[in-house]
Amino acid sequence: MYLLPIYALLITGMKSFEEVNLYRMWDLPAKFSLESFTTAWFGSEGQGFRGLSPNFWNSMRLAVPATLLSALLGSMNGYVLSKWKFRGADALFMLMLFGMFIPYQSILIPLVQVLSSIELYGSISGLILVHVVYGIPITTLIFRNYYATVPGELIEASKIDGAGILGIYRHVIFPISMPGFAVVMIWQFTSIWNDFLFGVIVTPRPAVQPIMVALNNLAGSYIVEWNVQMAGALLAALPTMLVYVLLGRYFMRGLLAGSLKG
Amino acid sequence: MKAVASEAARTRVASLRFPNADRVISLLLIAPSLVALAVFVYGFIGFTGFASLTKWDSLTPDFTFVGLRNYARLFDTTRFQIDLRNTVTFTVLFLALCLSLGFLLAVLLDQRIRGEGIFRSIFLFPLAVSFIVTGVIWRWLLNPGSAQLGSTGINLLLDMVGLGFLKTGWYTDPKIGIKAVVVAATWQMSGYVMAMYLAGLRGIPVELRGAALVDGASEFQVYRHVIVPLLYPITLGAVIILGHISLKIFDLVVAMTGPGPAFSSDVPAFFMFDTTFRGNNFAQGAGIAVILLAMVAVLIVPYLVYSLRTEMQR
Numbered sequence: 306m307y308l309l310p311i312y313a314l315l316i317t318g319m320k321s322f323e324e325v326n327l328y329r330m331w332d333l334p335a336k337f338s339l340e341s342f343t344t345a346w347f348g349s350e351g352q353g354f355r356g357l358s359p360n361f362w363n364s365m366r367l368a369v370p371a372t373l374l375s376a377l378l379g380s381m382n383g384y385v386l387s388k389w390k391f392r393g394a395d396a397l398f399m400l401m402l403f404g405m406f407i408p409y410q411s412i413l414i415p416l417v418q419v420l421s422s423i424e425l426y427g428s429i430s431g432l433i434l435v436h437v438v439y440g441i442p443i444t445t446l447i448f449r450n451y452y453a454t455v456p457g458e459l460i461e462a463s464k465i466d467g468a469g470i471l472g473i474y475r476h477v478i479f480p481i482s483m484p485g486f487a488v489v490m491i492w493q494f495t496s497i498w499n500d501f502l503f504g505v506i507v508t509p510r511p512a513v514q515p516i517m518v519a520l521n522n523l524a525g526s527y528i529v530e531w532n533v534q535m536a537g538a539l540l541a542a543l544p545t546m547l548v549y550v551l552l553g554r555y556f557m558r559g560l561l562a563g564s565l566k567g
Numbered sequence: 568m569k570a571v572a573s574e575a576a577r578t579r580v581a582s583l584r585f586p587n588a589d590r591v592i593s594l595l596l597i598a599p600s601l602v603a604l605a606v607f608v609y610g611f612i613g614f615t616g617f618a619s620l621t622k623w624d625s626l627t628p629d630f631t632f633v634g635l636r637n638y639a640r641l642f643d644t645t646r647f648q649i650d651l652r653n654t655v656t657f658t659v660l661f662l663a664l665c666l667s668l669g670f671l672l673a674v675l676l677d678q679r680i681r682g683e684g685i686f687r688s689i690f691l692f693p694l695a696v697s698f699i700v701t702g703v704i705w706r707w708l709l710n711p712g713s714a715q716l717g718s719t720g721i722n723l724l725l726d727m728v729g730l731g732f733l734k735t736g737w738y739t740d741p742k743i744g745i746k747a748v749v750v751a752a753t754w755q756m757s758g759y760v761m762a763m764y765l766a767g768l769r770g771i772p773v774e775l776r777g778a779a780l781v782d783g784a785s786e787f788q789v790y791r792h793v794i795v796p797l798l799y800p801i802t803l804g805a806v807i808i809l810g811h812i813s814l815k816i817f818d819l820v821v822a823m824t825g826p827g828p829a830f831s832s833d834v835p836a837f838f839m840f841d842t843t844f845r846g847n848n849f850a851q852g853a854g855i856a857v858i859l860l861a862m863v864a865v866l867i868v869p870y871l872v873y874s875l876r877t878e879m880q881r
Contacts, residue, residue: 307689310704310754330707331724381596389593397601399875404608406867408815410839411860412611414618414853419611438607441600470589470596499697501818506844517699521822524703531707538703542696549695553688560694560762 318342318536341536345523352528357537359512360519364498364544367429367515371436372493378437379444379489384478386445387452388460389470398449405442413506420507432507432515436497444489447559451485452478484555491552492559495545516541612860619853626847637854647855649830650838653745654862657834658813660746664753665809666802669760674790676761677768687765690758698755702822705751709737709823738824744831748819755819756812760805767801768794807870814862835859 313330318341320334348356386398416435417426425431455478463473504518511522520541524534549556619638622631641647672690676683693701711734712719718726722734738747771794779789817836820826826833826841835855843852 307693307754307758310701310708311692313708314704330719331727378600382600385593385597389589391590391593395875395879399871400609401600401604402871403867404604406811406863407608407612408836408856408859408863410815410817410836410852411615411856412607413856414843414849415611415614416607438603441604445600470592495695499699501697501699501821517697517818520703521699524706524822534703535707538700542700545695545697546692549692553691556695557691557762560691560759561766 314535314539317532318539320532341530341532342540345533345537345540354523354526354529355511355519357516357519357523357540360514360516361540363429363513364516367432367436368494368497371433371440371497372490374433374437375440375444375493376486376489378441379446379448380479380482380485381474382441382445383448383450383452383485384474387449388455388457388478398445401445402442404439405446409439409502413502417506427508427510427513429508429513432503435503435507436493436500439503440493440497444493447489447492448482448485451482451488455481487552487555488559491548491555495548495556495559498545615853615856615860618850619857621850623850623853624848628849633850637850638858641851641854641858646830646833646838647835650833650835653830653832653834654814657745657749657752657816658810660749661752661756661813662806662809664749665757665760666805668753668757669805670764672757672761673764673768676765687762690761692758693755694758696755698818699822701751701755702819705747705754706738706823709747709750711736711739738827738832741828741831744824744827744829745834748816748823748832751823752813752816752819756809760809763801763805764798767798771797803870807866810866811863814859814866 316332316334317330319337319339320341344356346356346358346361348354382401386394420426420431420435425434459477460473463477468476498515499517500515501517501521504515505521508514508518511519514522520537523529523537618630620632620634622629622633676686680686708720710720711722717723718734721737725731725733735743737743775793775797776789779793780786784792815836816834817840820832820834820837821840824832826837836859839852839855839859842848842855
């Protein structure tokens with residue numbers, strides 16, 4: 306049952322155009338063909354629609370830097386909020402966490418105004434900024450939980466050796482942070498890649514849009530055959546599917562961290 | 568537990584001791600994030616709240632104060648009334664289906680069956696996919712086809728296995744509308760609930776079940792009186808997470824159905840997008856956004872406060 310949609314997605318994508326027929330959509334393809342994929346990727350000049358390839362690369366240029374930046378910020382915040390707590394640090398952390406639950410509709414109107422006034426509206430850089438800022442709560446949460454498992458003695462010992470806050474981060478914390486970075490980066494990459502709302506609001510120009518917005522446009526257009534839409538859906542899902550298949554273990558941990566105290 | 572407490576005590580003592588330079592640097596490290604969130608979350612919410620009290624209904628901002636008029640009008644609008652009903656329907660069905668299916672799958676996988684890893688991966692797989700992709704796939708799966716040309720998608724499949732009487736119009740039928748979206752959302756999210764429950768089940772000591780069985784309880788009674796109560800915290804967590812997702816549901820509706828016939832699959836998040844960014848009725852959009860935020864806050868804030876309290880007690 307769970308695989309049914311994936312089955313439909315795969316066999317439809319692999320059928321040639323002559324074979325594609327909605328009324329026989331569950332039949333296996335008679336001969337293997339990648340036409341649907343190439344059309345979804347490159348577009349069709351004859352029918353007048355754009356392919357997904359430029360948007361795929363837009364998403365890459367968006368998701369990679371935004372993931373790195375928000376992971377770095379999350380790591381620093383998590384370090385301070387777990388190992389250098391000050392009065393009110395926990396309450397402040399809760400205020401930060403609230404930011405990951407809000408419906409983004411409640412910030413979109415001023416967001417567009419502010420991005421326009423700093424001339425980042427309509428650009429990938431603008432989207433990077435947005436994803437980094439709204440990624441802070443979840444990345445901070447995951448790193449704070451991760452660093453809570455680091456024994457306090459380790460920090461104390463370094464302090465006695467005369468190390469300061471930055472030295473301890475560089476020589477003690479950062480080297481053991483890789484599992485934390487893996488979880489956070491996979492989580493952020495997946496959610497930024499899969500985002501639709503920020504993309505559709507911040508980048509109105511089709512040439513700049515990330516892939517999920519482009520896929521939705523492709524699927525909403527009446528001139529595009531349904532097999533091309535299905536092939537496009539598979540292409541758009543491919544990177545996160547690969548991440549899941551290769552690094553599923555870390556993906557799981559991020560997922561459970563997302564449920565707060567997991 | 569004791570170890571945790573003593574560690575917390577140590578951190579507290581240590582925090583009294585650390586040198587001033589380090590304290591300043593620690594604040595400088597988190598300052599950019601704090602400022603960003605203060606502006607982008609709290610500042611922006613404040614502005615949206617303010618905008619919802621103004622007359623701003625075109626591309627040029629008009630900040631004439633009109634009090635709660637936008638809210639009064641909203642609750643009088645048929646579309647918004649339908650949206651609120653749809654949200655309730657969606658939330659109830661989505662929660663019921665995800666929780667029961669997730670629990671069932673977790674119990675099945677907990678029996679140490681062969682190929683458990685493969686099954687787990689299959690059930691979790693949809694989570695890696697975006698709501699837009701899910702929406703595109705399910706729009707075709709739940710496309711009913713037509714009476715003249717024949718059935719398509721799931722309807723066709725029902726025909727093929729001889730269950731043709733179960734065929735319906737899915738999202739094209741205003742009586743079903745948003746419920747068709749629930750099917751797709753459940754496909755995507757029930758694996759998540761399964762993962763949470765499975766982690767919980769694995770955390771229950773085997774002796775506990777064994778003891779109850781020795782006392783003469785049936786397998787079913789063990790689940791009812793021992794396992795389910797022990798999993799309450801996980802159920803609560805799942806309800807909060809799924810509940811706030813269902814209040815915010817947007818992408819899936821956009822990709823799968825749009826507002827549907829007679830707004831039968833419309834939701835507040837989509838109405839907000841529609842009226843603000845297509846209709847330029849910013850004040851009305853801000854009003855919907857504030858109502859959405861209030862609904863989510865009612866769910867999330869008590870949970871956050873509760874988590875903070877339990878953490879401080881440790």
